[in-house]
Amino acid sequence: xxxxxxxxxxxxxxxxxxxxxxxxxxxxxxxxxxxxxxxxxxxxxxxxxxxxxxxxxxxxxxxxxxxxxxxxxxxxxxxxxxxxxxxxxxxxxxxxxxxxxxxxxxxxxxxxxxxxxxxxxxxxxxxxxxxxxxxxxxxxxxxxxxxxxxxxxxxxxxxxxxxxxxxxxxxxxxxxxxxxxxxxxxxxxxxxxxxxxxxxxxxxxxxxxxxxxxxxxxxxxxxxxxxxxxxxxxxxxxxxxxxxxxxxxxxxxxxxxxxxxxxxxxxxxxxxxxxxxxxxxxxxxxxxxxxxxxxxxxxxxxxxxxxxxxxxxxxxxxxxxxxx
Amino acid sequence: xxxxxxxxxxxxxxxxxxxxxxxxxxxxxxxxxxxxxxxxxxxxxxxxxxxxxxxxxxxxxxxxxxxxxxxxxxxxxxxxxxxxxxxxxxxxxxxxxxxxxxxxxxxxxxxxxxxxxxxxxxxxxxxxxxxxxxxxxxxxxxxxxxxxxxxxxxxxxxxxxxxxxxxxxxxxxxxxxxxxxxxxxxxxxxxxxxxxxxxxxxxxxxxxxxxxxxxxxxxxxxxxxxxxxxxxxxxxxxx
Numbered sequence: 001x002x003x004x005x006x007x008x009x010x011x012x013x014x015x016x017x018x019x020x021x022x023x024x025x026x027x028x029x030x031x032x033x034x035x036x037x038x039x040x041x042x043x044x045x046x047x048x049x050x051x052x053x054x055x056x057x058x059x060x061x062x063x064x065x066x067x068x069x070x071x072x073x074x075x076x077x078x079x080x081x082x083x084x085x086x087x088x089x090x091x092x093x094x095x096x097x098x099x100x101x102x103x104x105x106x107x108x109x110x111x112x113x114x115x116x117x118x119x120x121x122x123x124x125x126x127x128x129x130x131x132x133x134x135x136x137x138x139x140x141x142x143x144x145x146x147x148x149x150x151x152x153x154x155x156x157x158x159x160x161x162x163x164x165x166x167x168x169x170x171x172x173x174x175x176x177x178x179x180x181x182x183x184x185x186x187x188x189x190x191x192x193x194x195x196x197x198x199x200x201x202x203x204x205x206x207x208x209x210x211x212x213x214x215x216x217x218x219x220x221x222x223x224x225x226x227x228x229x230x231x232x233x234x235x236x237x238x239x240x241x242x243x244x245x246x247x248x249x250x251x252x253x254x255x256x257x258x259x260x261x262x263x264x265x266x267x268x269x270x271x272x273x274x275x276x277x278x279x280x281x282x283x284x285x286x287x288x289x290x291x292x293x294x295x296x297x298x299x300x301x302x303x304x305x306x307x308x309x310x311x312x313x314x315x316x317x318x319x320x321x322x323x324x
Numbered sequence: 325x326x327x328x329x330x331x332x333x334x335x336x337x338x339x340x341x342x343x344x345x346x347x348x349x350x351x352x353x354x355x356x357x358x359x360x361x362x363x364x365x366x367x368x369x370x371x372x373x374x375x376x377x378x379x380x381x382x383x384x385x386x387x388x389x390x391x392x393x394x395x396x397x398x399x400x401x402x403x404x405x406x407x408x409x410x411x412x413x414x415x416x417x418x419x420x421x422x423x424x425x426x427x428x429x430x431x432x433x434x435x436x437x438x439x440x441x442x443x444x445x446x447x448x449x450x451x452x453x454x455x456x457x458x459x460x461x462x463x464x465x466x467x468x469x470x471x472x473x474x475x476x477x478x479x480x481x482x483x484x485x486x487x488x489x490x491x492x493x494x495x496x497x498x499x500x501x502x503x504x505x506x507x508x509x510x511x512x513x514x515x516x517x518x519x520x521x522x523x524x525x526x527x528x529x530x531x532x533x534x535x536x537x538x539x540x541x542x543x544x545x546x547x548x549x550x551x552x553x554x555x556x557x558x559x560x561x562x563x
Contacts, residue, residue: 079398081394081398082394082398085397085398086397086398086399090532090533094531094532094533096397096398096399097397147531149399149402192533192535194532194533195532265532266532281474283475284475284476284477284528284529285475286467286470286471286475291399291401291402293398293399294398295400296389296400296401296459298462
């Protein structure tokens with residue numbers, strides 16, 4: 001039941017949960033306890049090790065590890081069907097249900113990721129090499145869209161900090177920029193100037209180094225579906241979803257704040273930081289509450305999407321209404 | 325018959341009142357469309373058909389809530405709001421298309437559908453607001469006030485809705501008689517600013533991809549233009 005061999009990455013099969021289990025929510029819920037035990041048994045000590053020395057000052061790796069694992073969110077997981085059919089991925093169309101059908105034929109192999117800019121080891125990596133040294137972890141994160149809806153998603157990936165250390169940014173590097181593939185032939189949305197293609201996003205280097213920031217290659221224990229940003233995306237759970245760049249082909253280290261796609265499109269609505277913040281409304285709608293995907297319920301939005309204990313120190317002394 | 329009564333509301337230069345009873349009007353229509361007269365009872369299937377979207381939505385919501393289906397997708401509240409808003413626009417298009425269509429074809433009997441479509445448009449915008457208030461705002465009056473005062477697209481949308489309320493109320497024969505054609509026509513001219521407000525609301529609510537609101541704006545533009553053209557064309561000959 002728990003065994004499935006994923007072709008792309010060498011993951012211990014004991015850690016992988018059968019996709020079909022996840023496709024059925026009720027069955028999933030029935031088995032949640034069992035699965036939880038299986039995943040936690042393998043993942044937690046490993047994650048705790050990974051967190052060792054990586055956590056911000058004053059935080060025990062154990063606590064951060066538990067937050068990162070997100071076991072307490074398991075009961076709130078968004079259905080596989082909703083995670084993979086309700087997507088903002090404008091490269092494949094602007095409607096939520098566009099990306100799933102339009103990305104079906106998208107080729108994610110071979111895939112090259114360029115690492116360049118202010119970095120000691122710039123390189124063009126084949127995705128396999130890019131991934132190779134890193135241990136994949138399963139983490140359940142809250143996902144809050146700037147459009148005031150939210151999901152709870154079991155990502156699979158590795159800490160962004162691990163890659164940053166591996167490529168050794170120069171001391172002058174202060175920011176990281178991510179770029180999505182530009183390929184209008186495969187990405188029909190790019191044929192319309194809805195955004196200034198290709199999509200770019202960025203993080204401050206200390207944000208990128210935070211142990212909660214992830215490079216993601218999978219979801220629900222299986223490879224990332226194309227509509228979710230295959231084969232490589234990043235996830236920063238305390239920020240609005242659009243900060244996560246999908247189908248990444250370039251990671252550039254820089255000393256200047258990178259221009260980001262949504263900020264260029266509407267600077268007064270989408271800031272560079274885009275931290276989840278119920279106190280700062282979008283000009284056109286409230287951010288105080290969020291619609292829970294998969295039903296008609298809503299809930300109060302949490303500061304930093306509930307990760308305030310882990311990330312608030314990154315923004316000490318900043319006016320978050322100004323740096324929205 | 326509402327057809328005869330409502331005909332008083334035809335724009336200046338439109339077919340003469342009372343055409344609903346007799347033969348097709350010998351008005352200054354531009355086409356040589358064949359004289360077609362639809363039977364009176366046609367309005368019942370038209371109304372029934374027009375209510376199908378609302379019925380489907382009610383069924384889908386019931387099914388999603390009780391049978392764990394996903395007919396309304398991952399975000400049913402947004403889906404319902406968009407769906408109802410769009411049907412409101414479609415019926416506004418039909419409402420505004422009636423008079424130019426009569427002008428073009430001479431089919432005076434069409435006039436009875438203007439009130440039907442107008443009331444259907446109102447029904448859908450009323451349902452749109454009901455879903456917004458009950459499921460989106462969750463009956464939180466303070467949040468509603470904040471939305472209406474702080475968010476321009478909601479302010480404008482709400483204003484558009486409020487303009488439609490007196491039109492729906494005065495859509496009966498009794499009100500037309502009481503008000504007289506001239507005043508009734510003047511009041512019902514409000515549908516034009518209401519449409520403009522609704523379209524701006526739609527345009528502003530869209531995040532980035534404005535193609536759909538633009539298509540509807542284009543359709544309304546054509547309908548407005550047809551009206552102005554008819555009006556100008558008939559002014560010289562009228563009276």
